[in-house]
Amino acid sequence: MWIRDVRPWGGPTSDVRLEGGLVAEVRPRDDEADRPAGARHPGAAGEEELEGRGRLLLPSFSDVHVHLDSTRLGLPFRPHTGGPGVWTMMLNDRAHWRDAEVGVVGRATHTLGLMIARGATRVRSFAQVDVDCGLERLEAVLAARETHRDRAEVQVIAFPQAGLLREEGSARVLEDALRAGADVVGGIDPCSLDRDPVRHLDLVFDLAQRYAVPVDIHLHEPGDLGRFSADLVCERTAALGMQGDVLISHGYGLWDGTESQTQGLVERLAELDIATATVAPGGRQTLPLARLAEAGVRVGLGQDGQRDYWSPYGNGDLLDRTWQLAFTHGFRADELVEHALAVATRGGASIMDRELPRLAGTADRPGLAPGDRADLVLVAGETPTSVVMDRPQDRTVLHRGRVVADGLTLT
Template sequence: MWIRNVRPWGAELSDLRVEDERIVEVRRSGATDDPGEAGAGAGTRHTDDVDGRGRLLLPSFADVHVHLDSTRLGLPFRPHTGGPGVWTMMLDDRAHWREAEVGIVERVAHTLGLMVARGTTRVRSFAQVDVDAGLERLEAVLSARETHRDRAEVQVIAFPQAGLLREEGSPQVLEDALRAGADVVGGIDPCTLDRDPVRHLDIVFGLAERYGVPVDVHLHEPGDLGRFSADLIIERTLALGMQGNVLISHGYGLWDGTESQTQDLVERFAEADVATATVAPGGRATLPLELMAEHGVRVGLGEDGQRDYWSPYGNADMLDRTWQLAFTHGFRRDELVEHALAVASRGGASVMDRSLPRLSGVGDRPGLAVGDRADLLLVAGDTPTAAVMDRLPDRTVLHRGRVVADQLQLV
């Protein structure tokens, strides 16, 4: 298959040839076959060729922090009823998630389909597992993954939203979720929620070691307390040889310290190859994205909730969330806005697949070279920065070398 007349990362018009899910050739548009390349087929049109019509070509998005199991996209809007704090919000979600107008399996599959149609082909979703929900929410996310198995790559995180020590039986439910097919073991606020960081992390990392899975810890803890928890996570990562398999989600409070504290923590993240994921929140300390890129820290972007019981925000469009990442960090220069795109695409992809190289700096634009898997997004825009600002609907999405969505509709 040829993808013709596209501008990779905004460069000159090019044609790409795809075989066996990968890009095998990139050439200037209109170039003809050399006599010795009769088998290349550049002059031959195939029914599954894609006409890019001069659109931008970017790597498709990777949403590495989304809670598909709490989505309300597609349902009537409801007033926000949650209160302050993680525990209070969790109780509000617990009181209402079963009351939705349609079942959880249907609404999770619907939201995942919306994400694919808008350009996301890699997804890391949390599924809440606790003594209230059991494995019901996990099973809904696993079902959606199966529904869209040819359109997206989905990793599922068994997530103890209610903590592991506050309700009897929570660690057993978490282990049951791993046995049922979860790909990643989650944790949350080991100090402020469970108030016993050693025991909490012993359970999480013990399960990770036993089942051979990565770790993803929600960390909302402030300042020095958050940095203390991060230190414990990094220590366990190095002690267990889990470099590249641990991620700290959110971590807003980690970056409000002194310049030397930030520099030291970024270096420790890089040394242990501990990744981080942000949802680009407003009103919080921003990530030191440029410093992280300089040191090769894996950083991904996600949408968090999707108009759910936690928040009215989220619309399944990672191009919107990329705009939010650039906006909340005050990015204006094209190089930095494009870096936000790189974080939202290949940055997140490298979180899900540690064999992919980390971004090497704010100028790194990977994902569209010969040998790369053809997970691609064609989108209208004069430049990549313009695409982020305008977020136009003229999009075509490819996953593993196949068109899976066009014009915001699944194929």
């Protein structure tokens, strides 16, 4: 396929050739006005062509923190009934998720389709597993992945939302989820939720070792408590040789310490190749995004729950969340706004595929060179910054070199 008349990362107008699911060539635009009469576009006979219409060409979005098993997108709005704290919110979700107008398989499948249509072709979704739901929610996310298997790459995280120690049998269900096909093992707030961080993390990392899967730890814990849990995660990563296979999600409390604490943690994450994923929350300490990028820490973006029993926020559009990332960090300079876009695209991709290089600073714009996977989004706009500000609906989405959505509609 040739994609005609596009501007990679907002640069000069180009024609881009795809072959075997990869970007094969990027060449300056072959202008019709400069071509002799009767001459055709370069390329072999029979090659498909996609008209870019002067739109920007970007790597497709990578949503690396989403809960497809708890979404209510597409269903009637309902009052927010959750209370404060992770345990209280978990109990509220547990009381209501089975009563939705559509079953969890239908909801997960619908929301994943919305995300793909808006440009996300790499997705990392949590699936809650506990003594209440067993593997039902995991199986729903696996079913959604199967439905959209030709449109997106989806990694599924077995996630013990209720902890591992508070309810008898929780650790056994988590292991059952790995046997059932989960790609990643999750953990959550080892100090504040389970109140035994050593045992909690030992269970999680032991499963990761035995099933050869990565680790993703939800960390909502504040300040020094969160930094203590992060230190324990770092210790295990180093001791077990799991560099590149561990991610800390959220990490709300990690960045409100002293300058030396912040710098030390950035350096430690970079040294151990421990990634982090943010959902760009408001009202909390922001990530030191520029410093993390310069150090080479992998950072990805996600939408978390989407209009579910935890929160009324979320709409399936990671470009909207990219705007939120830039806004909550106070970014105004083009380089920094575009860096938010790089985090939402190639930053998350490098978490799902550790063979991809880390972003090399706030000016790094990878993902569109020959040899890169042809997971792409064409979007109308003047510049990458204008795309983040305006979030245009004129988008065409490709996964592995094939058009999977156009105009926010799946193909």
